[in-house]
Amino acid sequence: MNTTKVLRSAKLLAVSLVGVALFSSCGKDAPRDTEKPVIKLNDPADGEHVLIGDDHGLHFECELSDNEMVDSYRIEIHANFDGHTHTHSSTLRHGDEKPFHYDRSWKVGKRNAHIHHHDIVVPKGVAEGNYHFVIYCTDASQNETMTYRSIVLTEDPNKAGHHH
Amino acid sequence: MYYNPYVGGVRLVRITLLLLTLLVCGLSARAQVDTLSRELGVVTVEASRQAKWVKHTPQIVEWVGTDFLHRNFTGQLAQTLQNLPGIHAMNIGGGSSKFMIRGMAFNRVAFVSQGVKQENQQWGADHGLDFDAFDAEEIVVLKGASSLVYGSDAMGGVVQVQEARLPKKEGWQSSWQGALNSWGRSVDLSSHVMYKRRNHFASLRLSWQDMGDMRVPTDTIYYLSRAIPLDKGYLKNTASGRWSGHLSWQNSWQGGFVRLQASDVASREGFFPGSHGFPDLRRLGHDGSHRNIELPSSRVNHLHLSSTLQWQRTDWTHTLVASWQYNHRQELSAFHTHYPTQEKPQQDPDTELRFDLYTNDLKGQHVWQPSTVWKATFAWDAQWQANRIGGYSFLLPRFDRLSMGGATMLRYTPSNEWTWEGGLRYDYAHLDVRADWDPYLASYLKDMGYDAQEADRVAQRSQPIDRHWANASGAIGLVWHPMQEVTLKGHLGRSFRVPTPIELSANGVHHASFRHEVGSADLKSEKGWTADLDLSYSSSDFDITLAPYANYFSHYIYLAPMGQWSQLPHAGQIYRYLDAEAVISGIEFKAKYRLSARWEYELMGDYTYTYNLTDALPLPASPPARVVQSISYTTPWGSVVRAGNRFTSSQKRIARNEEVTPNSSVWEASISHTFIWNGEPLEVTFSGHNLLNAKYYNHLSYYRKLYIPEAGLHFRLHFKYSL
Numbered sequence: 001m002n003t004t005k006v007l008r009s010a011k012l013l014a015v016s017l018v019g020v021a022l023f024s025s026c027g028k029d030a031p032r033d034t035e036k037p038v039i040k041l042n043d044p045a046d047g048e049h050v051l052i053g054d055d056h057g058l059h060f061e062c063e064l065s066d067n068e069m070v071d072s073y074r075i076e077i078h079a080n081f082d083g084h085t086h087t088h089s090s091t092l093r094h095g096d097e098k099p100f101h102y103d104r105s106w107k108v109g110k111r112n113a114h115i116h117h118h119d120i121v122v123p124k125g126v127a128e129g130n131y132h133f134v135i136y137c138t139d140a141s142q143n144e145t146m147t148y149r150s151i152v153l154t155e156d157p158n159k160a161g162h163h164h
Numbered sequence: 165m166y167y168n169p170y171v172g173g174v175r176l177v178r179i180t181l182l183l184l185t186l187l188v189c190g191l192s193a194r195a196q197v198d199t200l201s202r203e204l205g206v207v208t209v210e211a212s213r214q215a216k217w218v219k220h221t222p223q224i225v226e227w228v229g230t231d232f233l234h235r236n237f238t239g240q241l242a243q244t245l246q247n248l249p250g251i252h253a254m255n256i257g258g259g260s261s262k263f264m265i266r267g268m269a270f271n272r273v274a275f276v277s278q279g280v281k282q283e284n285q286q287w288g289a290d291h292g293l294d295f296d297a298f299d300a301e302e303i304v305v306l307k308g309a310s311s312l313v314y315g316s317d318a319m320g321g322v323v324q325v326q327e328a329r330l331p332k333k334e335g336w337q338s339s340w341q342g343a344l345n346s347w348g349r350s351v352d353l354s355s356h357v358m359y360k361r362r363n364h365f366a367s368l369r370l371s372w373q374d375m376g377d378m379r380v381p382t383d384t385i386y387y388l389s390r391a392i393p394l395d396k397g398y399l400k401n402t403a404s405g406r407w408s409g410h411l412s413w414q415n416s417w418q419g420g421f422v423r424l425q426a427s428d429v430a431s432r433e434g435f436f437p438g439s440h441g442f443p444d445l446r447r448l449g450h451d452g453s454h455r456n457i458e459l460p461s462s463r464v465n466h467l468h469l470s471s472t473l474q475w476q477r478t479d480w481t482h483t484l485v486a487s488w489q490y491n492h493r494q495e496l497s498a499f500h501t502h503y504p505t506q507e508k509p510q511q512d513p514d515t516e517l518r519f520d521l522y523t524n525d526l527k528g529q530h531v532w533q534p535s536t537v538w539k540a541t542f543a544w545d546a547q548w549q550a551n552r553i554g555g556y557s558f559l560l561p562r563f564d565r566l567s568m569g570g571a572t573m574l575r576y577t578p579s580n581e582w583t584w585e586g587g588l589r590y591d592y593a594h595l596d597v598r599a600d601w602d603p604y605l606a607s608y609l610k611d612m613g614y615d616a617q618e619a620d621r622v623a624q625r626s627q628p629i630d631r632h633w634a635n636a637s638g639a640i641g642l643v644w645h646p647m648q649e650v651t652l653k654g655h656l657g658r659s660f661r662v663p664t665p666i667e668l669s670a671n672g673v674h675h676a677s678f679r680h681e682v683g684s685a686d687l688k689s690e691k692g693w694t695a696d697l698d699l700s701y702s703s704s705d706f707d708i709t710l711a712p713y714a715n716y717f718s719h720y721i722y723l724a725p726m727g728q729w730s731q732l733p734h735a736g737q738i739y740r741y742l743d744a745e746a747v748i749s750g751i752e753f754k755a756k757y758r759l760s761a762r763w764e765y766e767l768m769g770d771y772t773y774t775y776n777l778t779d780a781l782p783l784p785a786s787p788p789a790r791v792v793q794s795i796s797y798t799t800p801w802g803s804v805v806r807a808g809n810r811f812t813s814s815q816k817r818i819a820r821n822e823e824v825t826p827n828s829s830v831w832e833a834s835i836s837h838t839f840i841w842n843g844e845p846l847e848v849t850f851s852g853h854n855l856l857n858a859k860y861y862n863h864l865s866y867y868r869k870l871y872i873p874e875a876g877l878h879f880r881l882h883f884k885y886s887l
Contacts, residue, residue, distance in 0.1 A: 031780055031781060032779060032780045032781045032820075034781065034818050034819070034820055034822070036821070039389065071727060072727070072729070074729050074736075076733075078733060078734075098611065101611070101612045101613070103612065103731075105729050136729070136736045136737070138725075138727055138736075138737055141820060142724075142725035142726065142727045142737065142820055142821075143725075143820050143821060144725065144736050144737055144820075144821055145389070146388055146389070146736055147388055147389035147390065148388055148390070
């Protein structure tokens with residue numbers, strides 16, 4: 001009597017384990033890509049001074065790569081003034097100058113891309129100070145990478161870095 | 165033929181209430197303090213009674229008593245329970261943590277205290293459990309779908325804090341507990357004062373916790389592809405502090421009792437500035453103190469009042485619970501780190517988010533038990549919930565929700581070999597979400613150059629939603645004892661979960677996930693089928709349990725990256741809550757081998773497999789497999805010395821935008837002893853953790869994305885003195 005019961009229990013166990021295994025393997029298509037794209041940001045460099053009102057535009061150069069395909073990248077520039085010591089917005093402005101903000105995205109559509117352009121123009125009249133230059137990148141499977149640099153917008157052409 | 169007083173198809177709260185009723189009727193004698201006497205491996209009435217109950221209930225459960233809770237005390241319940249099979253802790257360093265049971269967390273795991281589900285913004289990975297860890301003397305974890313008893317939000321399981329046992333003695337009694345932890349240099353203290361006189365019992369617990377900045381075994385972390393230095397391994401601004409109190413009064417009579425309770429937990433927790441927005445190295449420098457809490461931080465107050473009434477008449481036992489919860493949560497972050505150019509708000513300028521959640525629960529249970537063979541339970545519950553918001557940012561809108569459910573359960577125990585149990589439940593929920601327009605965002609977008617109409621459109625953070633859901637759920641289960649040593653439990657159930665307001669109508673950057681989350685207003689309820697088994701063999705020197713389980717969800721809600729860029733500051737691509745078909749299955753293993761009267765070896769292992777069939781990817785936050793083992797030795801004078809290892813395998817099965825986590829092996833050792841001081845017991849446990857100071861990551865940690873490791877070598881001291 002006992003042996004039958006033990007055998008029955010063992011069978012139940014075996015069936016359940018098979019069940020778990022089956023569940024684990026059903027519906028398996030090729031797994032979707034989870035490898036993030038890689039951003040190699042060459043310019044601007046950390047701490048770089050960028051000239052306000054420069055007609056040449058900001059020198060931007062990077063390499064984007066992915067195991068499948070780089071879909072899009074986006075560049076955002078926003079103020080990084082020392083927020084916690086300023087309590088009133090007017091102290092963030094020098095006269096009427098507003099902080100600069102930039103947000104634009106581009107489509108890529110390649111596995112490896114070397115991006116180099118001067119499309120980002122910092123217009124005259126924006127506030128000088130510390131900013132973050134952020135680059136985001138997504139691939140065809142919506143994997144995302146981002147990195148950033150601290151830059152300084154300045155009206156002084158002598159401080160600004162070289163452009164070509 | 166044994167008489168099992170715990171037979172019933174009922175869930176554990178009911179069993180506990182039944183136990184208390186029996187206690188009040190004087191049918192059993194209980195030890196005041198649940199201590200395990202180690203002389204010759206003798207276990208007290210308490211632990212053996214619970215072991216018997218676990219063996220005979222059709223539910224798949226873990227029972228945890230004070231011995232385990234004291235030995236593993238961390239100040240955070242989820243971290244204390246994480247070495248149990250199937251239970252993982254999703255932590256924010258050492259400050260806060262929440263439960264994951266069998267791969268499911270947040271609103272899929274219910275935390276029950278004072279007989280009702282705790283409602284405290286549990287949808288957030290950066291929100292902890294607003295509960296005093298000292299307040300739990302006994303915990304029961306229901307693993308697997310428990311929708312039959314708790315309705316929505318119990319798909320993964322339930323962690324139930326059992327009501328405190330009444331002391332045997334009359335008059336005044338007290339217990340004094342404390343814990344010191346070198347990780348965070350934290351101090352936890354609690355005092356519990358009780359008074360019992362004939363039919364009256366009153367108790368008050370007051371606890372206090374203070375923790376400094378956490379320290380990790382690395383001096384560099386990585387975030388946004390940048391290396392961020394840590395001053396001597398300290399995570400700046402991760403200190404926290406908490407006060408809590410719990411007052412309870414009870415009056416019992418033949419066959420019934422009334423209990424009134426009030427508890428309040430108030431906490432403040434700092435967040436590492438590197439995890440909110442862009443880590444500016446100037447903000448990460450040491451601010452001179454390791455115990456201060458500056459911005460960003462959160463402040464939470466959870467107030468819970470409840471009354472429970474139980475009475476018996478003939479074969480019926482009736483229980484009514486009425487409860488009110490108020491959760492007030494503020495997330496504080498300097499306004500100018502979000503909107504540098506705007507004027508600060510006049511009131512509460514640094515309150516980024518404020519949520520006021522009011523929840524009223526009313527529930528009843530009516531049990532008819534004419535004999536030991538049949539037991540019928542009729543249960544109903546209703547919940548009214550209102551969420552009000554404030555702050556300069558937006559994540560979750562203002563909403564009102566009404567949920568109601570009714571269930572019938574039947575338990576049939578024809579012999580001491582078999583117990584069958586089944587039940588059906590029907591739930592209805594209605595949700596009303598208000599629209600919300602964000603003036604700060606509108607102003608910010610206009611400043612950026614958006615045209616006024618477009619800016620106003622994007623700043624319309626939530627649309628009005630008026631929806632209702634109806635769900636049927638149920639389960640059948642059995643317990644079979646083919647031999648005295650063998651227990652086989654099986655379950656088949658259908659469970660559901662109503663979408664949370666965040667899944668339906670979120671629209672904002674959620675710091676917990678570092679993402680711009682957008683809800684989908686038309687989400688259906690999550691629905692799943694669960695099958696689980698629990699096979700165990702128990703003898704005088706050997707216990708072994710194997711528990712496989714499988715869940716199939718026809719609808720499962722998850723956050724998916726959309727590939728579209730967000731228009732909000734500091735946000736990457738947009739993530740939306742979507743519906744998918746999913747599978748979560750796994751297996752748990754537990755063994756205990758009593759090598760001799762003094763030596764004992766324990767082994768635990770669990771493995772979880774998750775798969776999103778719609779996306780051909782694992783589900784997010786898939787817990788890695790683990791093997792935990794320990795060996796203990798009871799010295800001739802009654803101390804217990806333990807050593808153990810937790811091996812966590814690597815987790816390569818990730819969803820998009822998660823990190824692969826390498827494997828880890830962590831060692832610990834402890835010594836426990838109960839001294840007698842002035843004739844009363846003083847339990848002390850001293851333990852060392854991560855003895856090899858390994859640098860390892862918890863795949864489920866909030867700080868995982870920042871490559872912040874878990875605690876290095878640290879020591880804990882816990883004591884409890886009972887008078």
